[in-house]
Amino acid sequence: MKTEPNIMISDQIQQALTDQIIRGQLQPDEKLRQDHIAKTFNTSHVPVREALLRLEARGLAVSIPRRGVRVAPFHPEGILEVKAMRLALEPVALRHAIPKMTPNDLNKAKKAQRACDDATDLISWEKTNRQFHSAILVTCAMPRLLLAIYDLQILSARHLLETWRSTWEERTDRDHTAIINAIMRKDSDAAVSVLKKHLQRLG
């Protein structure tokens, strides 16, 4: 009885690197050298290659063959693009999710909302915020769509943490409560419309 998932080293490396990139510990355009990273994880550089490959696929890094991988830079157009894609995809997920939501699902969403409002620092707020946005969508049961949205949210998070690094203040998000309320009324149109406004406000 020991079905541990993700024993693959490259997964752990990927996870660690995404965190570091999101939080700005690895800065845009910084070189990601395979054997250096390999040393810090006590592995060879092959699993690192795989992790970097996946980071690239997810838009967190850019690679030039034979010339190495770098942390993806911020382009204003890139941010706009991510926003446009979230604006297109998240409403689809939400519309599919709302009719399927059980009371249990709703409770989880409410819990995520509270955790988000209770956050006292920027990085824990960002994390709980992402969890809230996922919580209201998971019920749609569309794995590919959810994965795409997840990656876009990661990209947004990076931008968010960068721009609000020091200007963040504790607050309760009225949009979130409005969305929850609309979901409780099973009013998809209202929920989607609030979500759209909410997404447009960021950035």
Add this chain to the structure above:
Amino acid sequence: MKTEPNIMISDQIQQALTDQIIRGQLQPDEKLRQDHIAKTFNTSHVPVREALLRLEARGLAVSIPRRGVRVAPFHPEGILEVKAMRLALEPVALRHAIPKMTPNDLNKAKKAQRACDDATDLISWEKTNRQFHSAILVTCAMPRLLLAIYDLQILSARHLLETWRSTWEERTDRDHTAIINAIMRKDSDAAVSVLKKHLQRLG
């Protein structure tokens, strides 16, 4: 003077495998064993691993750690999901593309349209059809969005070739001409609306 692109073996392997998966030469759920593939490409299995990893990220394969990679199966829900995502994303790209289109871009789109109508067999039609759908969107200049759409179109193509394997007949696509006409009038609303109907018809 020899700037050959794609010097990485894994890229070639990835390309070859996507083609084979799309065309059904590799069937759903078929096992993709690393060193077998490696032998057919005269390489070791590490570049194959990388190719498979990317196939998985693009939704063409599924992998279970320590248990290997298989060609992604067809799920009806999966098809629906891809359709919903294209329906959400392609209109965004089209709306951004139309205002930026130069006469040159338009000509390329028309050329792609003609090539598509002139296709005499299913697989060449599928290819030109995809090229048409890309041609009307590239001008939006949103690389991440275009990449996402590209992958979704690949997924659609697989389903398309599978379902129409023998029931395909030569024809001219009226939707395509309607879209082109709307683009020529710079009528984004009309173009998007035709595109949506067009995408809904497939599947």
Add this chain to the structure above:
DNA sequence: CCGGCATAAATGGTCAACACTAAATAGGGT
């Protein structure tokens, strides 16, 4: 004949060493 167990083969993940390329450094001519 069947099911379960032990053993063998196959396959996946990792590693250390190699080949080759691009960048860094040093040298030499003007």
Add this chain to the structure above:
DNA sequence: ACCCTATTTAGTGTTGACCATTTATGCCGG
């Protein structure tokens, strides 16, 4: 001093071997 070229250095991409785990095979008792 400067620019151009040679040589060193660092880093990427690939290989073949290695170990661990999974899957197939064969054996045994029932």
